Structure formats: structure tokens, C-alpha cells
Amino acid sequence: MSIVNYQKHRCPIAQALAELGDQWTLLIVRDALLMGPRRFNDLQKSLRISRNLLTRRLEQLCDAGIFDRAPVEGSKRHTYVPTQKCQDLRIAILAMAKWGEKWGTDPNIHRLEILEKSTGEPVAIEFVQTVGGKVVERHDIEVVRHGNPQEP
Amino acid sequence: MSIVNYQKHRCPIAQALAELGDQWTLLIVRDALLMGPRRFNDLQKSLRISRNLLTRRLEQLCDAGIFDRAPVEGSKRHTYVPTQKCQDLRIAILAMAKWGEKWGTDPNIHRLEILEKSTGEPVAIEFVQTVGGKVVERHDIEVVRHGNPQEP
């Protein structure tokens, strides 16, 4: 990955992009995250990605520790199962999805509804005070960058 | 943008990727979002992107309604200012950044701290009940896909 040298930006977004920043990886991750552990052909048919590319991407995802290969009994093949690192992407991906729903141009998309499993309550993604637990509005957010921004 | 035909996936992530899915756009957006309205050379120096490419990306971003060109008095140039659509990306981008911080490999990144502007309280990004306002844990989240998943 990374034609762009993402390391030169000392930026956490660039870090994420270094592992997710091509045109298929996030879609593959979404598929596994929403549909559960998947096998090669599941992904291939669901995404209509070329087999060739899928092989490459899965290799990178496994190397990056985002997927694990789990053996399938009675077969030499495996299932691709999301690791903790992958699960941690859930909120970021769903936030992106919500943005895509709101601002995307295609009226035919399949909308996503986020629910609390135990109660069925609808759930949103919000800024929340770490201590107080109170929801904070978007425009009342400020971001501080640590480290020396003067440095290269 | 979009070598991949993102429209064929009827998926909100694909929608988002169609507008943000190249290797620079998200970095440009982050820059404008965290640093405020920016001018051409600000972005160019900050990101060390080739001028050539920056021109293209800014054009696409303006066309997509993510940036507005605001005239600068006493000059024929403009400032690129984030629209509402761009502001709405804030939470998704910060969620990605947090993931990058947690799982990225570069120890030299500049960490981001998210604060409530009015109180200085630290803030996190969470799933929250739409109605009850209660924080919901990651593993207690379920995602339902609307529309017919059988369809092409």
C-alpha cells in the first residue's frame, strides 16, 4: 500500500490511511464486520472484486493484524475473522457510513440502522464527556494536537 | 475519483469512499478541519503535496460541496473553507484518527486530544442511545441493513 509516504505526516489519520487507504480495504472490512467471519468466495461475490485483488488485500489485512485466518475443519481453506484491531474500526466505519447516507448522491443505498443488541434501542454516534458522560455538540468540540507542529 | 465503480455497491461506505477514497482527500480535509480555513500554499506546505495534485483535489472538493471558495479581499485568490458537509465529517475523521493512534506503528505521531470547548473537559467518541442518552458498549451493537440485500 501507500504510494504516498504516509509516514512523513506524523498524523494519526495518515497512520490509519496507511493500512486502509486504498479503494477496497474499507469495503472488505465493512463486509466482514457487518456480516461476520467470511470466506474467500463470500467476499468475492459480495463485493464483486477481482479474485486477484482480493488475494492481495486479504494478505495485507492479515499481515496488518486486522483479519485472522481461522482454519475450516475438513478443509485446507480458512475463514477470515476480524481481530480486535478490526472490531475497533467499527465506530469509525459506521460514522463514515452515516456521513455517506446523509450526503451521498445515490438514493438507492441500503441504509444502516445501529441498534443496542440487548434492548433494541436505536443508537447514534456522539461526542461524550469522558468523565461526565454527557453528550457534547459538534460545534463545541476543540482538537488539540500534541507534539511539536513546527517539526517536519 | 473512483476507478472502482462505487455506485454498484449500494452501500453508504462506498458512497463516502466515492468522494473521499483517494489517498490525499482525507488528509486535506483533516488539515482544513483542524486548522481552520486554509489557502493554497498553507495546504501545500503543510501536506507537502505536489501543487499539481492539490489543484485537482481542491477542485473536486469544491465540486463535491465539501469546501467553499471564499474570496480574499484585495486579492484574486481564495480561502478554502469547510462547508457543513465537511464539518459533518469531523466525528468520522476523529474516530479514524483515534484508531490510527491506538493501532498505528509510528511512535512519532502527534496525538490528538478532543476537548469540550466550553469546559475543557476531555471527550471521547461513543455509541449512545438516541433516546435514553446512555453510552452503549461496542460489543452490544448490532447493525441492521435496510433494503433488499438480495438485489444486485
Next chain:
DNA sequence: CAGTATCCCTCAAGATACTG
């Protein structure tokens, strides 16, 4: 079924020089 192995092609990325 789950991949390899090839081969091709396009376009994003990059460097650089020029201009009002």
C-alpha cells in the same frame, strides 16, 4: 472452493517549469 499466475491498462501521484 479458494486461491495462483499472467498480462494489460489506466490513472493517481510526483517532479518541475512556467505565469499573472
Next chain:
DNA sequence: CAGTATCTTGAGGGATACTG
């Protein structure tokens, strides 16, 4: 200062055929 204009390159994406 804020862009255009050109040119090159290499990797990402794609189709397809083959295999245990």
C-alpha cells in the same frame, strides 16, 4: 502567491485462465 501546463512512472485495478 496561487495556481496552470507537461511529462513520466509505477502501482492499483481488472479480466481471465489455471490448479489442488
